[in-house]
Amino acid sequence: MSPDLSRRVFVKAGALSLVSLGFDPLFLGRTAYAQRVPARSPGSKTLVCLFQRGAVDGLSMVVPYADDWYYRERRRIVVPRPGSAPDAALDLDGRFGLHPRLAALKPLWDAGQLAIVDAVGSPDPSRSHFDAQDFMETGTPGDRATRDGWLNRCLAHDLEHRDTPFRGVAMGPQLPRALQGTAPALAIGDLQAFGIRAPEPARDRLTAAFEALWSGTETGIVANTAAESFEAIRQLRAANPSQYRPADGVAYPLGPLGRALLQVAQLVKADLGAEILFVDVGGWDTHVNQGNGANGQLAARLDDFGQALAAFARDLGERMADVVVLTMSEFGRTIHENGDAGTDHGHATAMFVLGGPVRGGRVLGPWPGLAPEQRYEGRDLAVTTDFRDLFGEVAARHLGIAQLDVIFPGYALTADRFPGVLA
Amino acid sequence: MRTPLLPLLVALAACAHHGPAALAPLSLPREGMAFPAADSADAVHLLDRFAFGARPGEIAHVQEVGIRGWLEEQLNPSRVDDAAGDGALQPYRLAFRDPADLYADYAPAPPAARADTAARQRQMQGTRELAGAVMMSALARHIESRRQLLEVMTDFWTNHFNVFMAKGADRWLTADFVERAIRPYALGRFEDLLVATATHPAMLVYLDNAQSVAPGSHPPAGRPAIAMMPRPGFAPMLPPRPAPAARAEAGLNENYARELMELHTLGVDGGYTQQDVIEVARILTGWGIAQPRRMGVGRFAFEFHAWAHDYGPKTVLGVEFPAGHGMEEGRTLLHLLAEDPATARHLSHQLCARFVADTPPDGCVDAAVAAWQRTDGDIRAVLVAIAASPDFWAPENRAAKFKPPLAFVASAVRALDGAPDTTARLVGALQQLGEPLFMHLTPDGYPDAGADWLNSGAILTRMNLALALASARMPGVVVDLDRLSPVTSDYDQLVRNVNATVLGNQGTEHTLQVIRQQIGDMPNAVNARAMAVGLALGSPDFQRQ
Numbered sequence: 022m023s024p025d026l027s028r029r030v031f032v033k034a035g036a037l038s039l040v041s042l043g044f045d046p047l048f049l050g051r052t053a054y055a056q057r058v059p060a061r062s063p064g065s066k067t068l069v070c071l072f073q074r075g076a077v078d079g080l081s082m083v084v085p086y087a088d089d090w091y092y093r094e095r096r097r098i099v100v101p102r103p104g105s106a107p108d109a110a111l112d113l114d115g116r117f118g119l120h121p122r123l124a125a126l127k128p129l130w131d132a133g134q135l136a137i138v139d140a141v142g143s144p145d146p147s148r149s150h151f152d153a154q155d156f157m158e159t160g161t162p163g164d165r166a167t168r169d170g171w172l173n174r175c176l177a178h179d180l181e182h183r184d185t186p187f188r189g190v191a192m193g194p195q196l197p198r199a200l201q202g203t204a205p206a207l208a209i210g211d212l213q214a215f216g217i218r219a220p221e222p223a224r225d226r227l228t229a230a231f232e233a234l235w236s237g238t239e240t241g242i243v244a245n246t247a248a249e250s251f252e253a254i255r256q257l258r259a260a261n262p263s264q265y266r267p268a269d270g271v272a273y274p275l276g277p278l279g280r281a282l283l284q285v286a287q288l289v290k291a292d293l294g295a296e297i298l299f300v301d302v303g304g305w306d307t308h309v310n311q312g313n314g315a316n317g318q319l320a321a322r323l324d325d326f327g328q329a330l331a332a333f334a335r336d337l338g339e340r341m342a343d344v345v346v347l348t349m350s351e352f353g354r355t356i357h358e359n360g361d362a363g364t365d366h367g368h369a370t371a372m373f374v375l376g377g378p379v380r381g382g383r384v385l386g387p388w389p390g391l392a393p394e395q396r397y398e399g400r401d402l403a404v405t406t407d408f409r410d411l412f413g414e415v416a417a418r419h420l421g422i423a424q425l426d427v428i429f430p431g432y433a434l435t436a437d438r439f440p441g442v443l444a
Numbered sequence: 445m446r447t448p449l450l451p452l453l454v455a456l457a458a459c460a461h462h463g464p465a466a467l468a469p470l471s472l473p474r475e476g477m478a479f480p481a482a483d484s485a486d487a488v489h490l491l492d493r494f495a496f497g498a499r500p501g502e503i504a505h506v507q508e509v510g511i512r513g514w515l516e517e518q519l520n521p522s523r524v525d526d527a528a529g530d531g532a533l534q535p536y537r538l539a540f541r542d543p544a545d546l547y548a549d550y551a552p553a554p555p556a557a558r559a560d561t562a563a564r565q566r567q568m569q570g571t572r573e574l575a576g577a578v579m580m581s582a583l584a585r586h587i588e589s590r591r592q593l594l595e596v597m598t599d600f601w602t603n604h605f606n607v608f609m610a611k612g613a614d615r616w617l618t619a620d621f622v623e624r625a626i627r628p629y630a631l632g633r634f635e636d637l638l639v640a641t642a643t644h645p646a647m648l649v650y651l652d653n654a655q656s657v658a659p660g661s662h663p664p665a666g667r668p669a670i671a672m673m674p675r676p677g678f679a680p681m682l683p684p685r686p687a688p689a690a691r692a693e694a695g696l697n698e699n700y701a702r703e704l705m706e707l708h709t710l711g712v713d714g715g716y717t718q719q720d721v722i723e724v725a726r727i728l729t730g731w732g733i734a735q736p737r738r739m740g741v742g743r744f745a746f747e748f749h750a751w752a753h754d755y756g757p758k759t760v761l762g763v764e765f766p767a768g769h770g771m772e773e774g775r776t777l778l779h780l781l782a783e784d785p786a787t788a789r790h791l792s793h794q795l796c797a798r799f800v801a802d803t804p805p806d807g808c809v810d811a812a813v814a815a816w817q818r819t820d821g822d823i824r825a826v827l828v829a830i831a832a833s834p835d836f837w838a839p840e841n842r843a844a845k846f847k848p849p850l851a852f853v854a855s856a857v858r859a860l861d862g863a864p865d866t867t868a869r870l871v872g873a874l875q876q877l878g879e880p881l882f883m884h885l886t887p888d889g890y891p892d893a894g895a896d897w898l899n900s901g902a903i904l905t906r907m908n909l910a911l912a913l914a915s916a917r918m919p920g921v922v923v924d925l926d927r928l929s930p931v932t933s934d935y936d937q938l939v940r941n942v943n944a945t946v947l948g949n950q951g952t953e954h955t956l957q958v959i960r961q962q963i964g965d966m967p968n969a970v971n972a973r974a975m976a977v978g979l980a981l982g983s984p985d986f987q988r989q
Contacts (some may be wrong), residue, residue, distance in 0.1 A: 030550075074886075075885075090772065092728065146508075146718075148702070148718065149702070149706055149712060150886060150888075151706075151711060151712070151886075151888050181510060193878075194876075194877065194878030194902065194905075195878050195902070206900065210876075210905075216904060217904065217907060217911070218908050220910075227911065227975075227978075230958070230962040230975070230979060231907050231979070231982060232981070233958045233962070234954075234955060234959075234979055234983050234984070235903075235962070235983075235984055236957065236960045237952070237954030237958065237984075244984075246903060247903055248983075250903055250904050254904075303885055306886075308652050308699050309652055309697075309698060316787060335654070359651065359695055359696070359697060360655070360656070360659065360695020360697065361655045361656075361659060361695070361697055365696075365697070365698055365699070366698070366702075398718070406809060
């Protein structure tokens with residue numbers, strides 16, 4: 022039994038009625054595709070979003086070692102100053118250091134492909150995982166009425182490429198809130214197992230039979246979801262992404278994240294038109310025995326995280342020129358360690374932006390400080406960069422989306438708010 | 445010198461696990477309830493929502509006893525003979541051994557002994573067997589029990605009071621949690637259910653309350669009361685064993701306090717603040733667990749640790765909790781939360797979302813709230829109000845919900861009159877659909893609204909499972925298609941049979957037509973039957989309830 026570390030998406034019962042079978046105006050606009058494989062123009066951009074479900078402790082990921090309060094508030098779970106101990110932080114810029122178990126990312130930092138935005142988060146005060154994840158995925162903090170996700174709105178902005186079912190793909194059994202909405206998006210647990218499983222020629226026959234069954238009087242999202250599935254089956258069989266083995270010498274870490282990023286790389290290399298890819302990674306809700314620079318559950322999660330991202334970047338090689346990886350987490354954790362050598366739900370955290378187009382090697386975003394009077398509600402790292410400023414910059418400068426007010430409705434976002442992760 | 449531990453423990457054990465009062469007999473009035481006459485479509489709708497779908501013969505049974513009669517039967521589960529459910533449980537009784545014994549027999553070996561590869565493999569095998577038995581102890585009864593409404597509500601509350609089986613001692617405690625904290629109260633009073641879950645070690649472990657102590661408090665000398673048990677395995681979910689120094693300095697943990705209000709009772713809009721969360725956490729300090737001191741000595745149990753309790757004054761939702769009170773103020777708090785109108789509305793909304801529509805109509809929610817408030821949260825009264833609500837029977841709410849993974853698997857096996865094969869392989873189907881039982885990491889439980897399964901991967905997985913089941917290749921299930929739908933070369937008759945057995949005679953014309961077309965040229969009548977059954981189970985019609 023492998024634990025399915027399901028994401029924590031909380032769909033309020035009142036907010037969505039996607040199975041009202043065709044009576045839902047939002048989804049009436051959703052149509053099946055023309056049946057042609059898209060020619061993907063060279064230089065098309067890909068965004069990979071990696072959601073750290075459970076609220077990662079940004080202060081351990083990117084250690085503000087120059088801030089004395091970090092060492093005053095934490096003792097058992099502290100990451101030492103660079104050079105001061107065997108498992109000390111890896112210096113980045115004289116102020117911040119990477120958690121030592123993220124060492125695999127250091128070469129990317131040194132090469133200028135990795136930027137960090139610190140003290141980033143939501144203006145909404147919620148410390149509920151469900152609400153905060155929901156807000157980060159809908160892109161409308163504080164507004165529970167939003168039905169679709171910000172990544173889905175990114176997919177909907179430009180219909181030129183809409184004839185590929187792979188434009189938006191979540192690696193996993195379920196579609197995250199961020200990708201739900203009018204634009205088609207796929208959830209794929211395993212590329213190789215995607216489709217009707219039967220030996221040939223029964224497989225073709227069964228696939229056709231089910232396609233006929235689902236293309237009947239059924240309307241709305243159910244029918245369209247089924248239509249997407251069958252189109253995706255056809256295209257996957259033609260492109261056969263699993264023929265793409267990792268580049269020489271690249272080994273993804275064993276585990277769900279490594280497996281998911283390997284498949285993301287295969288999808289990108291197969292030129293199926295993947296524009297927005299989404300991966301969930303859990304295990305960050307470290308209330309108890311979080312651990313320090315050397316050991317503990319957070320160190321183990323970060324080790325896996327860093328190695329998987331580094332393997333992905335090496336595997337894609339030159340193709341990283343068109344790829345941006347954006348990591349996110351619903352909020353950060355308390356500055357003060359709790360009674361169980363862990364941390365509780367906090368406010369701001371840190372996010373990574375990785376890829377060829379990134380102006381890396383910099384920790385961006387104003388640092389609010391950890392002193393008591395500098396904290397949010399007297400206890401947590403304050404947010405100095407609204408997550409929409411970062412997401413919006415990636416949407417605008419990487420995906421070329423001009424109308425940010427569609428992506429983040431109700432938020433006046435202009436370029437001067439961008440943290441500056443992309444040229 | 446305070447030494448109130450032992451007497452409190454005894455008192456609490458009695459209070460927490462004296463077991464539920466047996467459900468009083470409940471009769472529904474013969475007149476004045478707006479139930480339809482129970483044609484076959486009504487019966488199908490009722491069985492889709494108040495049961496895990498129809499088994500062969502059950503539609504006829506509902507029509508015979510009527511909607512009112514069937515509900516009355518199901519609301520008095522002790523009146524329903526359940527040899528079937530008991531029998532289904534037998535292969536999985538391992539799950540119900542005392543948690544301390546499970547710990548003694550299944551806990552991983554200490555690090556020093558791990559070099560022994562064979563022993564390690566035996567241990568891992570044992571862990572898998574146990575996890576399979578725990579999952580099947582629920583799934584087998586969902587499929588086979590005749591007390592279907594009890595099963596549906598057990599599932600509902602298990603999901604509502606979610607625990608994660610892979611966290612620490614919950615490996616040994618999850619089946620006990622469902623059996624002793626959920627199932628006995630699933631049709632009882634909400635407050636009893638709330639208290640039972642709040643005091644069960646599985647919840648205290650899962651949401652960390654067992655580790656929450658008043659800041660500055662220390663366990664009495666010689667009494668390392670928390671996190672003592674070696675907790676290896678399941679990395680990286682499990683924190684390493686804390687060093688002795690780490691244990692000396694413990695403090696408040698808000699995790700349970702927050703979810704208690706946000707998820708279990710008031711709802712996220714229930715009007716509480718961050719300060720309320722802290723105050724609730726303070727009130728619940730000391731609500732901990734006893735656990736085996738070493739292999740074979742001691743049991744898991746709720747235990748109030750007076751030394752860990754914050755005896756200062758608190759205020760929750762504007763209600764003052766004066767200084768100087770111990771365990772009992774936690775009980776007062778649970779009563780306060782259980783009787784809060786926000787709780788009635790939050791739970792009524794969730795129940796109506798489950799039973800009526802993903803976006804529940806106001807009329808039905810109002811009826812449920814009224815029943816809740818009239819009866820102080822009597823779950824049976826709320827269910828009756830929902831079933832009697834015109835919204836439940838409204839045409840637009842029939843076949844309008846997409847079956848969640850558990851409902852799909854259970855109803856598919858039930859439709860074919862199948863049964864688990866005494867192994868735990870059937871849990872693999874839920875795994876593939878993304879919702880393995882007791883493996884939802886976060887406390888919100890699996891979502892109920894259809895949007896969450898409605899994606900391409902999920903639909904294809906259902907088609908594959910449908911085909912496997914129809915061709916008797918589904919691992920872990922025994923089905924006898926010959927009994928259900930004898931082989932016939934009269935394919936029109938075959939389609940009628942399949943419509944009757946799998947689709948409760950509710951198949952759409954399109955679905956029946958496609959099935960008929962697809963089998964038309966199949967020379968082998970056995971293959972044609974498998975194809976027809978597989979397509980029916982994988983059709984859009986069968987995904988709805």
